Every structure is written in structure tokens, then in C-alpha cells.
Amino acid sequence: MLLPRFEYRHATSLAQATTLLAEHPDAQPLAGGTDLLVDLRERRRQPKLLVDVSELGELRGLAETDGRIEIGGGVTVAELLQAPAVARHLPGLHRAARDFADYLTRNKATLGGNLANASPGADLVVPLLALDAEVVLAGTGGERRLALDQFLQGPRRTALQPGELVRVVGIRPGGWTQSWYKLGLKRGGAIAVVSVATSVRREADGRCADARIALGAVGPRPFRAVEAEAGLVGAPLDPASVARGGALAARAAQPISDVRGGADYRRAMVEVLVTRGLTEAGHPSAPRGAG
Numbered sequence: 482m483l484l485p486r487f488e489y490r491h492a493t494s495l496a497q498a499t500t501l502l503a504e505h506p507d508a509q510p511l512a513g514g515t516d517l518l519v520d521l522r523e524r525r526r527q528p529k530l531l532v533d534v535s536e537l538g539e540l541r542g543l544a545e546t547d548g549r550i551e552i553g554g555g556v557t558v559a560e561l562l563q564a565p566a567v568a569r570h571l572p573g574l575h576r577a578a579r580d581f582a583d584y585l586t587r588n589k590a591t592l593g594g595n596l597a598n599a600s601p602g603a604d605l606v607v608p609l610l611a612l613d614a615e616v617v618l619a620g621t622g623g624e625r626r627l628a629l630d631q632f633l634q635g636p637r638r639t640a641l642q643p644g645e646l647v648r649v650v651g652i653r654p655g656g657w658t659q660s661w662y663k664l665g666l667k668r669g670g671a672i673a674v675v676s677v678a679t680s681v682r683r684e685a686d687g688r689c690a691d692a693r694i695a696l697g698a699v700g701p702r703p704f705r706a707v708e709a710e711a712g713l714v715g716a717p718l719d720p721a722s723v724a725r726g727g728a729l730a731a732r733a734a735q736p737i738s739d740v741r742g743g744a745d746y747r748r749a750m751v752e753v754l755v756t757r758g759l760t761e762a763g764h765p766s767a768p769r770g771a772g
Contacts, residue, residue, distance in 0.1 A: 484518075484521045484522060485521060485524065485527045487521075487527075487528055487529055487530060487531050488529060488530045488531070489530075489531050489533065490530065490531070490532050490533065491533045491536075492532050492533060492534050492537060493536075493537075494537065494539070495534075495537055495539040495540065495619055495646070495648070496621075498510065498532050498534045498537060498646065499619060499620050499621050499644045499645065499646060500621055500644070501530070501532045502532055502643065502644045502645075502646070503620065503621045503643055503644025504644075505529065505530045506643050507528050507529050507530070508528055508529065508530035508531070508532055509526060509528040509530070509531055509532070510531075510532050510533075510534045510646060511531045511532065511533045511534065511535065512534050512535050512540075512554075512555055512591045512593065512594050513535070513557065513586075513589035513590040513591045513594050514589065515582070515586050515589050515590040515594070516590075516594065516598045516600075517531075517594075534555065534646065535555065537555060539553075539619070539648065540553045540554045540555030540556075540591075540593065540646065540648060541553045541555050541556060542556070543556060543560075543564050543566060543567070545566045545570075548653055548655050549651055549652070549653050550566055550567075550570060550571065550651070550652050550653075550654065551617075551649045551650070551651045551652075552567075552592055552649065552650045552651075552652075553592070553593075553648070553649055554591065554592055554593025554594075554596075554646060554647035554648055554649060554650065555591050555592075555593060556591060556592050556593075557587065557588060557589065557590060557591055557592075558578045558581045558582075558586070558587040558588075558590045558591070558592070558595075558605070559578075559587040559588045561574065561575065561578040561592065561605075562575065562578045562579060562587070570654040570655075571608070571612070571652065571654055571659070572659050572661075573608035573611060573612070573659035573660060573661040573678045573679075573680070574605065574608045574609060574612075574652075574661075576608075576661040577604045577605055577607065577608045577661050577663070577676075577678070578604075578605065580604060580661075580663045580665075581604045581605065592605060592647075592650060593646065593647035593648075593650075596609075596616065596629070596632070596639070596647055596650070597639055597641060597647055598637065599633055599634075599635070599636065599637050599638055599639050599702060600636075600637070601636055601697065601698055601699075601700060601701060601702055601703065602672055602673040602676065602697050602698035602703075603697065603703060604663065604673065604676065604697070606629070606633065606695075606697065606703045607661070607676045607677070607678045607695045607696070607697040607703050608659065608661050608678040608695070609629055609650065609652065610629055610630060610633075610678065610693070610695035610703055610704070610705055611659065611678035611679060611680040611693040611694065611695040611705070612652050612653075612654055612657060612659070612680055612693065613628065613629075613630075613652075613653070613693065614628075614629040614650055614651065614652045615627065615628055615629065615650070615651040615652075616628075616629055616632045616647055616649070616650055616651075617647075617648045617649040617650075617651065618632075618640075618641065618642075618645045618646070618647060618648065619645065619646050619648040620642060620644045620645040620646075621644050624648065627640055629650075630704075630705065633702045633703060633704075634702070635701050635702055636701045636702060638702075656682045657680040657681065657682055657693075658680070658681050658682070658683070658761070658762040659678070659679070659680050660677075660678065660679045660757070660758035660761045660762065661676075661677070661678045661758075662676065662677045662678075662754040662757060662758060663675075663676045663677075664676070664750055664754065665741075666741055672698075672741065673697055673698040674698060674741045674742045674746075674747060674750070675696075675697070675698050675699055675736075675742075675747050675750045675751055675754060676696070676697035676698055676703075677694070677695070677696055677697070677730075677751065677754040677755050677758055678693075678694075678695045678758070679692070679693065679694050679695075679755065679758035679759055679761075679762060680692070680693040681693075681713070681718070681759065681762035681763075683718070683762070683763075687717060687718065687763070688715060688716060688717050688718070689713045689714055689715065689716055689717075689718055689722070690714070691714060692709075692710045692713040692714060692726075692759075692762075693705060693710060694706040694709050694710050694726070694730050694755055694758075694759075696730065696733070696734060696751060696755075698736075698747070699734040699735060699736040699747050699748070699751055700734065700735040700736070701735070704733075706729065706730040706733040706734075706755070707733075708729050708732075708733060709726045709727075709729035709730040709733060709755070710726075712725060712726060712729055713726050713759070718759060718760075718762060718763030719763070720760075722759075723756055723759040723760050723763065724756060726755060726756070726759050727751075727752040727753070727755040727756035727759065728752055730751055730752065730755040731748050731749070731751045731752035731755070734747065734748050734751045736748055736751075
């Protein structure tokens, strides 16, 4: 199917890109284009203008300062995999990047694009939610900061205003034991049937000091199972507490049945994968896996 007709502009600065996007409300930014080009072919989006932001230095780079890691919205999934700071401090995100689509797609798809597309099963969103990630949005009026949980508003809907781009994603990973599991219909390139990320901080005596449980592909958007999180705080990470956390997370899931899996199956897999992640957190020296 042929693409719809559109005007193309290559932005040479962040200011130019945000101005063009603000002046043309029906415009779309183009970075990797791995989701956008599919939508254009399927006529799900028909922008009159594409603003190419793929070479903007302001959207690139990864910095590690004072315990905070900042990743540019234009960083590709392949670059996440190659970044030592991601492998060392963000193992959940690193594993999600490893499981992301295929080799060619990883070389084009960007972090900001995956967040802004706001798919219910977006791979990179789930481990970032489990780390209380923050997004820095750049627009013609300057910058504003939002928790990732506030940024996501529904299926394919975010808090982005006309003219805004995801400039940076910020994370403070210190002290979290992280896990990531993705269940798909095949090993490589699969859309998630269920994805789960957990982040747990432990007291010296092994009790849970804090917990984050994020779920993907089992609701209108990726979200946190806050009741399950609250139930873990102060409890030992023993089989009973871990099983209760998995059951509460499954209760929070809102899956649908589609060609990839039934709702009951997805809910059951949430319980299995959350239990696995929490068990892993209770034994941080054990080998960690991914879905």
C-alpha cells in the first residue's frame, strides 16, 4: 500500500523542530519511524507534515550524574544495549531492549518514540515504570517534567502537547533489584502477550523496604500494580508474601482476549511472572532471567 502524501522537513535544531510541530498541529515527528511508517501505510495516521528529528544532538546521548541516569529521547534501542551504564545500573531496561523486536528495528527505533507511541505493550515503558522514571518534554515554551506514569494517559495517548518532544528520560536506579519478563508467541520480534517488571529495595534484614511492579499488555496502557506493591512493604520476601504479591498483581490486570492470548491466560501469566520477579528480588545473588 502506498504512503499518503505529506510534506517532509529535516530539522537541524530542537528549537526548529518544536516550532514546526507547534505551527502545524497535524504534523508528526519522525525519528526511527518504526511505528509511524506502519501507521502511515495502514492509514491510521495521515499527517500533512513529517518533521525529521533523527539527527538532533539535543535528543541524543546518555549521562550519569549524582546517581541519576539521563537518556536522550533519540537514543536507539541498539544504543541502549551497547551502553555500559544501562547494563550495569538498569538491567531490566537492558533486558527489555534485548527482547525488543529484531536487529534491524533495534537500530532505528528510539526510546522517545517507544514512549510517545504509548502502545499497551510497549517494551521499554514497563521497566522504566518500575523505576519511577521521569520524562523531560521540550516545546516552544521551554521544558516540563512529568513522571512517566503521568505521561501515559491511555492507549496511544500521552501528555504530549502540540510542539513537544520527549527530550530526556531520567532514572535513579540506586538500590533497586530489578527484573524483566516478557511472554510472546515467539522468541524474536514478538509483540508482548504479557510483560512484567519488578523493582525491589530490601532492608538489611531482608524485608521489603519498597517495591514497584509494572505490567504491560494487560490493560489500556502499561501501569503499576500499586495494591500489590503496598502489600509487600515491610514484609519478608518469603514464599507467602511473594505469592500474595503475584495474586494481587493478577487481580489488578485488565487483559483482553485477542489473537495472541486469552484474558484468563494473560491474568494467570501475570501472577506467574510477578511471583518469579519477586522471588528473584528476594535472592539477589541468584542468576536472573528474562522472559
